[in-house]
Amino acid sequence: MGNDSPTPSTRRRFVNWLLGTSAGGLAAAVLYPVTRYLLPPEVTESATASVTLPFTVNDIPLNSGKIFKFGSLPGILVHTPQGEFRAFSATCTHLACIVQYRDDLSHIWCACHNGHFDLNGRNIIGPPPKPLEVFTVRVSGEQIIVSRGA
């Protein structure tokens, strides 16, 4: 049993190796995030899921619409003639122009190529090939919160 026990120099080498590798691990743990910060991955910002609008329910009269910022993209909030709030992506599905609300038609309208969308976001007249993306609207007091999905 006594012949098999490690010599003091073996133990010292083991302790030195252990400390050396720990220091290397520590250095890697510090330098890796720094490197990742300096060279970020080629991905875009994750899609915004929800925004609180910078205006209140009192700022948008009946039968009107207002453009708002949803992440980096435009959205449109519509206060319908019936008093409902509805929100959609404001990017026209034809050539990505920004749509607007037409109070004379009670439609969402794209001026670029005269595309019309109804108040459910459906493309009803003109060249837009698809409906507008529909957002969920929640009114909390005077605040309006718009989110993607249910």
Place this chain on the structure above:
Amino acid sequence: MRVLTLTGLAMAALFLGTGLGAPPAVVAQDAPNYCVSCHQALTVERLAAPVARYTQDVHAAKGFGCVACHGGDPTVAGFNGMDPAKGFLGKPEGQLLLQVCGRCHSDAGFMRRYNPALRVDQVAEYRSSVHGQRLTLYRDTLVATCTNCHPAHAIRPPSDPQSSVHPLNVARTCSVCHADSTHMAGYQIPTNQLERYEQSVHWAALSERGDQSAPTCNDCHGNHGAAPPGVDWVGNVCGQCHSVMADYFAASPHSAVFTRLGVPGCALCHGNHQVQAASDTLLGVGEGSVCSRCHVEGVGGGIVAAAMRARVDSLRAAYGFADSLLQRAERAGMEVSQARFDLSGAQTALVQAQAAIHAFELDSVAHHADEGLQVAAAAVERGHGALGELRFRRVGLTVSTGLILLLIIGVILKIRQIEA
């Protein structure tokens, strides 16, 4: 089993001469249908096939039997049931076919019972078409009549993807005659319309993107009233969808000139069946431009065309540069969402400037282009600001990291000195 068959049809033999009688009525009866039982037993394919095919026909689904179109008496077997005295018509063709189909399809009261939304002016429209004119005025029996587009015994509603007149199938249906050079030999018109149409942006939108609002043959030529668009109303046809451009064009100096010269408005620059996605290269006086077919560089319209192109190119380049700058900043983790939101306005301005080209005057294009250039310039400034901030942060991080490392080294050396 009770079998629905048509028996109210013209037993009074009102068919020929004074025209066909009132629309047939669907009557349930238990009597045998000798049309079906005899014809399906025949060995002549031409006579037996319609029985099998008709089971899929929309008219069969509504309860109409053979006699609705062919007359006769289905309760009597053999040739006795096919007695002209009992209204038997045989295979109606030409103008008689129009009467047979029109007897129901031109009767609003009758059609309301089956399909209230269906129009009832098909026969009247057909008579105004090139097909109808040739049939009625020249007795031309080669032209299309009802069953050329709506195949007899296998008629399906247009909404059925298997229908010959479903939007995806219309071009193929028309091409059965129009792509047949032998059939069309006497008419001296091209037979390559289908080939060209299938290379067009309209067909791509319809077939690849599934956009059923994209036009096929009947959207430009009419369906029952099919005719080539006239020179002075091509713009109206294209303007059904491209209304903004049509409005610009109608108010432009080109509109009256093109009409006077007898050239078709939109089609002169964009073509007809082989319409391609419009690009900026069509504008100006350079290679690929359509303006240079009439206008010379440096003179009159050539100057305007080149100036419009320069404005559009400037805006496109400015938008592209601003977009790439903001993308770089965004990928590097900088917050530029407001700048990207604002830049959407430049994209809108670019599309509006491209539409305004159809006014053929510089001011209309410049109005939108200048607006877009301002938006793009603001976005570029913000992009440069974001990238400058990124550089500053990186340098700061590098310097502070270096200082921390130096401090660590100093601490280590100091510990060793104390230990020694």
